[in-house]
Amino acid sequence: MFPADTGERPTVKAGITLPDPSLRHGPATWRIDVYDGLRRRQPCMYGMQSRTAAKETASIELACVLRPVRASADAWANDPLPGSYYVRLTRTGGPDEDLGQPFTARIGVDVSDKGGAYATDGALAAPLVPGATTADRAKADEDAGRKTAVEAAAPEDGWSSGWWSDRWVWTLAGGVLAALAGIGGYVLTRGAGRPSRVPPGV
Amino acid sequence: MSRTAQGLRPAQELTPSWLLTTIGLGATACIAAACWTAGHVHADASLLTVARFLHVAFLVVGLGSVLAVDWFAVLWLTGRRPLAGVLDTAVALQTPIWAGLGGLVVSGLFLRPDLHSPLTLAKLGLVVAVTLNGLWAHRLGQRLEAHRDGPVPAGCSSSRAWRRPSARPAGGAPPSSASSTASPDLGLSDVHQYDPAMITRKRLATGACALLAALSVALLPTGAAADEPVAKESPKVELVLDVSGSMRAKDIDGKSRMSAAKQAFNEVLDAVPEEVRLGIRTLGADYPGNDRKRGCKDTRSLYPVGPLDRTEAKTAVATLAPTGWTPIGPALLGAADDLGEDGASKRIVLITDGEDTCAPLDPCQVAREIAAKGIHLVIDTLGLVPDAKTRQQLTCIAEATGGTYTSVHRTEDLSRRVKQLVDRAADPVVTPVATEGAARCEKAPQLKPGLYTDRESFGEHRWYRVDLLPGQELRASVSVSADRAVNEDYGVLLRAVTLHGREIVRGSEAGDGRTDVISTGLRYPKPEADDGPGDAKPAAETVCLQVSNSFSAPPSVKTTPGMPVELTVDVVDGPSSASDVASFGLGRGWWLLGVLVLAGFLAGLLWGWLSRWRIAVWRTN
Numbered sequence: 001m002f003p004a005d006t007g008e009r010p011t012v013k014a015g016i017t018l019p020d021p022s023l024r025h026g027p028a029t030w031r032i033d034v035y036d037g038l039r040r041r042q043p044c045m046y047g048m049q050s051r052t053a054a055k056e057t058a059s060i061e062l063a064c065v066l067r068p069v070r071a072s073a074d075a076w077a078n079d080p081l082p083g084s085y086y087v088r089l090t091r092t093g094g095p096d097e098d099l100g101q102p103f104t105a106r107i108g109v110d111v112s113d114k115g116g117a118y119a120t121d122g123a124l125a126a127p128l129v130p131g132a133t134t135a136d137r138a139k140a141d142e143d144a145g146r147k148t149a150v151e152a153a154a155p156e157d158g159w160s161s162g163w164w165s166d167r168w169v170w171t172l173a174g175g176v177l178a179a180l181a182g183i184g185g186y187v188l189t190r191g192a193g194r195p196s197r198v199p200p201g202v
Numbered sequence: 203m204s205r206t207a208q209g210l211r212p213a214q215e216l217t218p219s220w221l222l223t224t225i226g227l228g229a230t231a232c233i234a235a236a237c238w239t240a241g242h243v244h245a246d247a248s249l250l251t252v253a254r255f256l257h258v259a260f261l262v263v264g265l266g267s268v269l270a271v272d273w274f275a276v277l278w279l280t281g282r283r284p285l286a287g288v289l290d291t292a293v294a295l296q297t298p299i300w301a302g303l304g305g306l307v308v309s310g311l312f313l314r315p316d317l318h319s320p321l322t323l324a325k326l327g328l329v330v331a332v333t334l335n336g337l338w339a340h341r342l343g344q345r346l347e348a349h350r351d352g353p354v355p356a357g358c359s360s361s362r363a364w365r366r367p368s369a370r371p372a373g374g375a376p377p378s379s380a381s382s383t384a385s386p387d388l389g390l391s392d393v394h395q396y397d398p399a400m401i402t403r404k405r406l407a408t409g410a411c412a413l414l415a416a417l418s419v420a421l422l423p424t425g426a427a428a429d430e431p432v433a434k435e436s437p438k439v440e441l442v443l444d445v446s447g448s449m450r451a452k453d454i455d456g457k458s459r460m461s462a463a464k465q466a467f468n469e470v471l472d473a474v475p476e477e478v479r480l481g482i483r484t485l486g487a488d489y490p491g492n493d494r495k496r497g498c499k500d501t502r503s504l505y506p507v508g509p510l511d512r513t514e515a516k517t518a519v520a521t522l523a524p525t526g527w528t529p530i531g532p533a534l535l536g537a538a539d540d541l542g543e544d545g546a547s548k549r550i551v552l553i554t555d556g557e558d559t560c561a562p563l564d565p566c567q568v569a570r571e572i573a574a575k576g577i578h579l580v581i582d583t584l585g586l587v588p589d590a591k592t593r594q595q596l597t598c599i600a601e602a603t604g605g606t607y608t609s610v611h612r613t614e615d616l617s618r619r620v621k622q623l624v625d626r627a628a629d630p631v632v633t634p635v636a637t638e639g640a641a642r643c644e645k646a647p648q649l650k651p652g653l654y655t656d657r658e659s660f661g662e663h664r665w666y667r668v669d670l671l672p673g674q675e676l677r678a679s680v681s682v683s684a685d686r687a688v689n690e691d692y693g694v695l696l697r698a699v700t701l702h703g704r705e706i707v708r709g710s711e712a713g714d715g716r717t718d719v720i721s722t723g724l725r726y727p728k729p730e731a732d733d734g735p736g737d738a739k740p741a742a743e744t745v746c747l748q749v750s751n752s753f754s755a756p757p758s759v760k761t762t763p764g765m766p767v768e769l770t771v772d773v774v775d776g777p778s779s780a781s782d783v784a785s786f787g788l789g790r791g792w793w794l795l796g797v798l799v800l801a802g803f804l805a806g807l808l809w810g811w812l813s814r815w816r817i818a819v820w821r822t823n
Contacts, residue, residue, distance in 0.1 A: 023611070035721065036723075037677075038677060038678075038679045038709070038722075038723025038724065038725060039679035039680070039681060039721035039722060039723045039770075040679075040709060040711070040721075040722055040723045041711055041721075041722075071785070072777055072778075072780050075707050075724070075725045075726055075727055076707055090716075090717070090718070092715050092716045092717070093715070093716060096590075096593070096594075097590070097593070099593060099597055099607060099609065100584075100585065100588075100593070100596075100597075100607045100608045100609035100610075101608075101609055102608070102615055102618075102619070116790050117790065119784060119785035120780065120783060120784065120785060121780040121781055121782040121783065121784060121785050121786060121787065122777055122778050122779055122780025122781075123777060123778050124675075124777045125675065125774055125775035125776060125777055125778070126774040126775065128677070128725075130679070130770055130772065131632075131772065132677070132772050132774045133651065133772070133773070133774060134674065134773060134774055134775050135775050157250055157251075158250075160248050161248065161249075162248075162785075163248070163785075163786075164248040165785045165788075166790070167784060167785055167786070167788035167789065167790045168786075168788060170788070170789060170790045170791065170794060170795070171788045171789050171790075171794075173795065174789065174794055174795045174798035174799070175798065177795060177798065177799045177802070178798040178799055178801060178802030178803075179802060180802070181799045181800070181802035181803035181806060182802035182803065182805050182806035182809070183806060184803065184806060185802070185803040185804065185805065185806025185807035185808075185809070185810060186806040186807070186809050186810040186813075187806075187810070188806070188807065188810060189806075189807050189810030189811050189814060190809075190810040190813050190814055191810070191813075191814040191817065192817075
């Protein structure tokens, strides 16, 4: 389980060390799936989600790059929202004789910030964490000293409030440049203006 | 006039000590108030980043200014600058120094400091000390003002005599070496009485320490408070060990299966976590004879489920010897009884090497019945050097209850796996509440937020009801586990429907291939109610949730009891509404920049022409 916050694009990587080739009887297919806080399966943009390992292969690598997480989405959409994400590693095909053999797996998540292009208006009141409650219940839990589910699943710096995105920078820069361009245009066409030798009031 | 009198300025009014003390106390109180406020400010991640950046920026400004003053003081002490220069710099840099301190405190408000960490407290103490030191240094500066025009300490003419101030304590003696300008007049010895070098160095040292500590604390990660485990029943695990005659076979690491199991058990019993209540049951340990009926009842509890006494359990295990039959089914029933019916999480770990010899009681069916009782019991199976039939039986048992199957060929695998399973039992889990959905929404059970479990057979629809107030959001998710052999294509559908049958939102998932669970979820944010007449409390809407699945199975597979369904229901506050696709309706990209620049340019041109036309009109009149 890993938390993903607004604007992040998580990349899930799994490295599986398969059991000893002498114990195996045939090729095996492994896959990883990522589910969001509502248990909906999230599609992978890139990365080999599923691979078939031959009998002699010692280890395989699987990867899944999720879509960038956005702050809000329609209720009818499957878009990734901030919250907890669950990774599931399964062996989907392989000889039955190989069932129950020991293997080791390393699962890691890298996160890259994809900010402004996916910054949406609006925000969820609570991230998609199973066990999230209304604000009153959360406050009651806090007063009682218990950690709420949302806080327990939060990333290191806490959940971001999402008001900042690089769109502010673009818009402000656009405004400043427009003002400068306006001044430039004005300077070009204003002409000589009022002659200075004419006294005021004339 | 004596040289002394020329060197001295008329004594300035020094800031009275009581005023400095009051300001010092006030500053300490401010910093303490800031610490207290910081504990109550909830800064989100972006604000935290900005605050950290500003904290470091103010640190650089404040520390840089202090170091600049101290560098000038060093230059003065080494005779390269007059005192007047130092004092002027000190006065000029007062603003950045105090602004830096102020900004440090204000930005520290948002840094969420961990006030229980000794490092944080040390840093805050140093900041207070530096502040107070700064106030008194201000006074020192005023005193030094009196000697502003005093001679440069021996610097310009003699290169030897300037060493004097750096080492001498207060009340230094007149210099021994002859020097024309550095005359030991009263002015200089007055200066030495205060020994600004030492005070300056002290200030420099304290300032550097405090601000370095401030920098390091600003970069310290915020410590997470350990969360209290919710007090609940401690988990129970029952290890069921096969002591049948087949365990005599010597094919695990060259030893007999029984000795491998004993060795593994010893290791496991050493590593059982404190909170787990462990029990041990044997099967086939007592009756070596040939009477099948008696052999198939041969299962007993070796160590009752409860807090573990390691020596007692180990001695009990050491006495075992491979004996009789393999009544897996009766052993599982016995183990389920041992574990009892309370609310704790329960696990059975079955370690066996052969298939059940007591047909017609099929252990897989027994496991399914145990699971259907809804007591949330998980059976993990381990097969010791299993053959195909054993494997089929054990995987069936594990699947039926949502457990795992492991095939073991080495002793260390056995001990490691059992330890892992026992540790997993100690992990805190939420126990689902058993519920039963109805065939129609009107009769459906009312669910509050939480985790529920139910059973649904192939093609059945189950309904549940949840109440939702306006301005709240309903989040529901469902998982259906395939605990039996099913066909390769399957799906699940979760719908939120009003009482009148209008579909609000749905979540669905379909899959192909081998799987053990399929899940989906939905979100329904209910909009805020428009204020109705008067202050009537808004009525809660009843949302009907329908769970349906499209699993199918070959005819040989039993359809009852249904497949396990897990349903979560959460109710949270509704989201803030979006008025635009983009955040705050802002723009992004080069096209936006280009369009804005072009628009600005055209507007400027137009304005220029307009003003030129106005001037022209003014000229003609």
